[in-house]
Amino acid sequence: MTDPGFACCTPVTGTPISPEQADQVVPLLKALADPVRLRLVSLIAAAEGGEACVCDLNDAFDQTQATISHHLKVLHSAGVLDREKRGVWVWYAVRPEALTAVATLFAPAPLAGARA
Amino acid sequence: MTDPGFACCTPVTGTPISPEQADQVVPLLKALADPVRLRLVSLIAAAEGGEACVCDLNDAFDQTQATISHHLKVLHSAGVLDREKRGVWVWYAVRPEALTAVATLFAPAPLAGARA
DNA sequence: CGCATCCATCGACGAGCGTCGATGTCTGAT
DNA sequence: ATCAGACATCGACGCTCGTCGATGGATGCG
Helix, strand or coil, X not given: CCCCCCCCCCCCCCCCCCHHXXXXXXXXXXXXXXXXHHHHHHHHHXXXXXXXXXXXXXXXXXXXXXXXXHHHHHHHHCCCEEEEEECCEEEEEECHHHHHHHHHHCCCCCCCCCCC | CCCCCCCCCCCCCCCCCCXXXXXXXXXXXXXXXXXXXXXXXXXXXXXXHXXXXXXXXXXXXXXXXXXXXXXXXXXHHCCCEEEEEEXXXXXXXXXXXXXXXXXXXXXXXXXXXXXX
């Protein structure tokens, strides 16, 4: 997984999406549809250089280290986060394409006219 | 519910969102993070006038009428869909603000500079 | 070597979700 | 009044998900 190719650039408005397209994007939405994971993404995206160490992330939540690790795994599997090991520490970084894909999905329709 | 006021216009990038903000937006994301519901939204948004009759929607899915009705209720409760009864039929319409809120959430950061 | 730290994985539990068949509630026509 | 159709609601089922404690590598230090 962690495939960079999302069901990119097909606004949900304008043209009805196919069941296949839906099944392709939904995992990405499911990954983001959790308060802890959404905060994780936000924390990492807003951090220096768009990346953060797990050691720092753990302190920002009340949940167990195991739970945070689980959520990071979910986000990584969905292609939202990149994972890089540096010595003892692990750093996660946000994939902008993932967030952009969602933003594009729900962006206002292209106003029609460019579509054949 | 069906409150029009979403946790609007606060990109997840740039500044880390608060737990309260997360809890506020997550229901909206959860509502959209289902293949059937996503297709429902897309079908309605892409229909004539941005609205569609339940009778037509039922035919577009393999699921039971009860299931479709349930999903429509979820979307309505999340503030994604508006509901209007016309005689025997019920019409649902998409609330553009709901989709825009999500699009804004995951839009690229304001490029920094406007932030204090 | 032994040991401490960081992180992932495992197994288990309870809660929530998607789905269904059956039933209820309206509306409009006969 | 009776009936048929359009949606909503109810109760139940299985499955997934979020969470935890405990355990298992991996890395670096003394």
